[in-house]
Amino acid sequence: MIKILLSLLATLALGAAARAQTVDPAASELVFVTRQMGVPVEGRFKYWSAQVALDPRKPEAGSVVLRIQTDSVDFAAPEVTAEAQRAVWLDTSKFPQAVFQSSGIKAAGSGRYEMRGKLTLKGESHDMVVPVTLTQNGSRGTASGSFVVKRNDYRIGEGEWTDASLVAFEVQVRFRIALSGLPTS
Amino acid sequence: MNAAPQSPRYDATAIAAHWLLAALIALNLALGLYMHDLPLSPLRLRLFNWHKWAGITILALSALRLLWRLTHRPPPDLPMPAWQRAAAHSVHWAMYALFFAVPLAGWGYSSAAGFPVVWFGVLPLPDWVPVDSAWADALKALHKVAALTLAVLVLLHVVAALKHHVVDRDGLLQRMRPFQS
Numbered sequence: 001m002i003k004i005l006l007s008l009l010a011t012l013a014l015g016a017a018a019r020a021q022t023v024d025p026a027a028s029e030l031v032f033v034t035r036q037m038g039v040p041v042e043g044r045f046k047y048w049s050a051q052v053a054l055d056p057r058k059p060e061a062g063s064v065v066l067r068i069q070t071d072s073v074d075f076a077a078p079e080v081t082a083e084a085q086r087a088v089w090l091d092t093s094k095f096p097q098a099v100f101q102s103s104g105i106k107a108a109g110s111g112r113y114e115m116r117g118k119l120t121l122k123g124e125s126h127d128m129v130v131p132v133t134l135t136q137n138g139s140r141g142t143a144s145g146s147f148v149v150k151r152n153d154y155r156i157g158e159g160e161w162t163d164a165s166l167v168a169f170e171v172q173v174r175f176r177i178a179l180s181g182l183p184t185s
Numbered sequence: 186m187n188a189a190p191q192s193p194r195y196d197a198t199a200i201a202a203h204w205l206l207a208a209l210i211a212l213n214l215a216l217g218l219y220m221h222d223l224p225l226s227p228l229r230l231r232l233f234n235w236h237k238w239a240g241i242t243i244l245a246l247s248a249l250r251l252l253w254r255l256t257h258r259p260p261p262d263l264p265m266p267a268w269q270r271a272a273a274h275s276v277h278w279a280m281y282a283l284f285f286a287v288p289l290a291g292w293g294y295s296s297a298a299g300f301p302v303v304w305f306g307v308l309p310l311p312d313w314v315p316v317d318s319a320w321a322d323a324l325k326a327l328h329k330v331a332a333l334t335l336a337v338l339v340l341l342h343v344v345a346a347l348k349h350h351v352v353d354r355d356g357l358l359q360r361m362r363p364f365q366s
């Protein structure tokens with residue numbers, strides 16, 4: 001209960017800082033590429049939600065919270081999808097949600113931003129910097145970017161899979177978030 | 186063509202290509218049979234990649250071998266009944282067709298299943314089919330049927346060659362025997 005109140009307060013506080021945008025999930029994607037013995041294998045998360053409050057005129061007042069439903073992980077090969085949910089990988093039954101919470105957004109020139117924040121995944125939290133490019137057309141826009149998550153920082157791929165020559169530690173993450181309700185100048 | 190008397194043996198390049206590819210194909214057929222229903226594990230991941238690297242190697246070497254075969258005359262046939270001659274030539278050309286069909290179907294299957302083939306983990310090969318489960322299922326079935334057909338033809342080929350050696354005693358094996366000038 002207290003958690004809900006706190007998050008409500010936080011949302012209100014963020015709302016005061018910058019108006020939130022509406023995310024269009026159909027036009028958005030959260031994709032990642034693992035490298036298995038040199039082979040790029042693409043996966044994605046089908047279900048996630050984002051609370052985005054970006055004001056290009058005042059980026060430092062903005063905030064982003066991304067919540068990912070971990071068992072919506074999806075690969076083209078069904079056996080890889082099933083494997084990714086197992087305890088040695090994402091352990092989706094024990095850790096059903098992964099969260100990215102921004103802590104600060106800085107302008108980096110011409111529609112680009114540097115977003116700092118914390119990623120919590122499989123019970124591990126690490127600070128990270130995510131480059132974001134915002135292309136805006138009126139009140140609509142797309143926030144996109146890519147960054148690297150090191151799977152070993154989050155114990156993803158334990159035991160016999162803790163071998164970077166089989167599955168590389170670096171996982172390239174690519175996101176595209178379609179937004180409406182962006183402030184227009 | 187050429188008026189010089191024809192050697193009764195295949196040339197050294199053809200002999201080397203025959204035995205190198207025979208070894209690679211036999212190993213890769215055995216590997217495919219062994220690994221195809223392994224549960225997902227580091228071993229399965231390694232074996233599948235080695236199998237794909239070997240398959241692409243077989244495909245590339247077979248292309249060179251076919252070029253060599255088409256530009257170099259093989260030794261004349263030994264005397265044998267016409268049906269045996271026809272059967273031998275049919276099996277040879279069917280095996281050549283499968284040297285291409287089996288790895289191409291496997292490559293396409295891998296692409297369609299969302300695993301692009303990266304030769305020796307270094308050279309990414311193009312995907313010539315989309316990532317699609319219907320394509321993956323169809324190409325997997327084709328890869329399997331083509332590979333098993335190749336295995337049967339290889340056995341026929343070996344049995345026929347041994348029959349010439351043991352029953353006919355016509356010296357047929359000399360045509361392809363390595364390490365002999």
